[in-house]
Amino acid sequence: MSDVPPASTQPPGWLRRTEAEQRWPAALAIAVAVGIHLLLPADLAPRPRWLLPGLEAALLLSVVVVNPLRINRETRILRPLSIGLAGLLGVATALSAIRLVRALFGEGHIASHLLLWGAAIWLTNVIVFALWFWEGDRGGPASRADGLRPHPDFLFTQMSSPELAPRDWEPGFFDYFYLSFTNATAFSPTDTLPMSTWAKLGMLAESAVSLVTVLLVVARAVNVIG
Numbered sequence: 671m672s673d674v675p676p677a678s679t680q681p682p683g684w685l686r687r688t689e690a691e692q693r694w695p696a697a698l699a700i701a702v703a704v705g706i707h708l709l710l711p712a713d714l715a716p717r718p719r720w721l722l723p724g725l726e727a728a729l730l731l732s733v734v735v736v737n738p739l740r741i742n743r744e745t746r747i748l749r750p751l752s753i754g755l756a757g758l759l760g761v762a763t764a765l766s767a768i769r770l771v772r773a774l775f776g777e778g779h780i781a782s783h784l785l786l787w788g789a790a791i792w793l794t795n796v797i798v799f800a801l802w803f804w805e806g807d808r809g810g811p812a813s814r815a816d817g818l819r820p821h822p823d824f825l826f827t828q829m830s831s832p833e834l835a836p837r838d839w840e841p842g843f844f845d846y847f848y849l850s851f852t853n854a855t856a857f858s859p860t861d862t863l864p865m866s867t868w869a870k871l872g873m874l875a876e877s878a879v880s881l882v883t884v885l886l887v888v889a890r891a892v893n894v895i896g
Contacts, residue, residue, distance in 0.1 A: 682832045684840035686823070690740040690815040695843040696804060700730050703759050703797045706790050710766055713781075726758050741811040746757050749810060756801040763794045767883060774886055788887030792854065793882060799876040800850035806868065814840060824849065825867040854880040 680686065704726045802810065808819040826845060828835035845862075852860040857877040864870040867885055 679689060679802075680837065682829070682840075683836070683838040684814065684817075684829060685820060686817045687839055688815055688817070691811045691842050692740055693734060695847075696736055697730060697802065699797045699800065699843070699847065700726070700755065700759070703794050704730070706794050707762050707766070710790060711787065721859070723762075726762070730755060741815065749805075749812075752805055752810070756798060756805055758852070759794070759798045759801065763774070763791060763798055767791050768877070770883075771886060784887055788883055792883050795876065795879055795883070796847070796850045796854050799872060799885055800843070800847040802872055803849055803869070804846040806872070807841065811843075821865070823864070823869040825863040825865050827861050850876065853877055857881050 704723050707723045707726070744864045770791055773787075774784065803824065808814050808821075813819060822829060824841070824846075826841055828839050828841075849862045852862075853873050853876055857880065859873065864873050
């Protein structure tokens, strides 16, 4: 007789061991963020211009080499590499935002350029926090695939209403990107609730950065146009 319980009695996918998540969505988002850093104007990019994008690219390559397809194993070096990569992206974005704020109060800037620079930094910030949420929730993607931690840091709709989701559903990178995007847009939780303290602080920080960036850039651009 089979030891596998019937589907009707199995716990939902996010509570049990499931097939590991693919690497490419997170890798693509990181590559986009690195590309944005390279395309930022010289007076906004952290200096030396090549240092942070170079380190980010090197870390991304290392993470992909260690675990290229599915995140089905956690090594002692992989998780620190992933967290270090997200940290570097965050530092680069913060430095760029500081330079943007300084540029906003300067003279001779074209309104369309201010809006474009602000949008690029805002999008990078969304990617950075999506990575933080993805890496932090229940110990990271490998831990979630193993179903090791039953208490979620983020409560998705499919968790509170499992009858509306497939039995094998569990959050992937796109779910955390959606969470980050809506939080940066609405400045508050939408359909996903933060449960742990660090998750609440993370959403608070992202909302604050997004709010300041949007208000300053739009206000300054309108002032320049006027």
